[in-house]
Amino acid sequence: MMLFLAFLLAGIGTYAIRLSGIMLLGGDRKLPESVTKTLRLIAPAALAAIIANSLLLDGGDWRAFGAWQIAAVVATGVALWKRSMGWTLIAGAGAFAALLLVGL
């Protein structure tokens, strides 16, 4: 079956991708400061890229302004205030549900 074959090939490739940095950089030697500084920027850059792609865009087009972006602003505000993942999720989900209920 075609779908299984696609999952199998993508699974093998994805596993190799997941292993790449761990195996290439993860030896016992100490990495230079410039490298570790770069590695620390990966998470904020990659996570922000996914946020922009899912929040502001919708399959290559602009996402219409509304509940998504307003709730995201609420979540971001709470995140900066509380510095807590749990509170951010609760505030964002609560704001989004409220906005949908009022028809935004």
Place this chain on the structure above:
Amino acid sequence: MSTSIPGDSPYPAPSRLGVGRTQWVDFAAGARAIAPLDPGSFVFGLAVGALVQVSGYNSVVGMSGSLLVNAGASQIAIMEGLRIGAPLVVVVLTALVINSRLALYSAAVSPAYSGFPRRWKLGLAYLMTDQAAAITLQYQDRYPDPVRRRWFVLGASLTFSCAWFVGTAAGILLGPVIPSAWQIGFIVPLMFISLMVPSLRHRAEVVAAVTAIVVAVVFKDLPLGLNVIAAALAGIGVGRLIK
């Protein structure tokens, strides 16, 4: 476990399944750290499972996607690609481009993983998602001992992926139970905001994030989700320029 833990009791610790008490404590701490994201993992799995059902795919094959690939966005791309008749090679390459961001996380967590035995690296790599990697990076300094750290990482990675597996299975069995009017797709940006924003500290990180956002929308017309990869790389590059 034969490995001794600093500060551990000199007496043999009570163990379950051959795993010592300290290891269970660290595993549970990892599970707790990622727990707020587990509902998101489950709900996103539910959506992907429902897609298997409404697309008319075989249930077992649909489930195998979560077990083999363990990366939701790419699984959706594969199912949608094949449904509209795209060639296998194109579909698989699209999935790999979407998942290429995991190479960045793999590099980012490599210092945290460096003291782990080889079989742990091989196992944890399979469980490495965006969320598990981000939690690993946030907590690595609190677990300087690599033995304790690997149990923490396992606790976070395994429970999050299990929520994903269970969610997918439930979605395949139940179908689209969540009304589309609820727009649960919002869970994706919300999960990533909750991972990124609370841990933003340094100016270089803020610059990297803002750059990535700008580049992702400016290059929105790039195919295959390449705008996300371009944005991440640009963010890292520009962030490096900040002292």
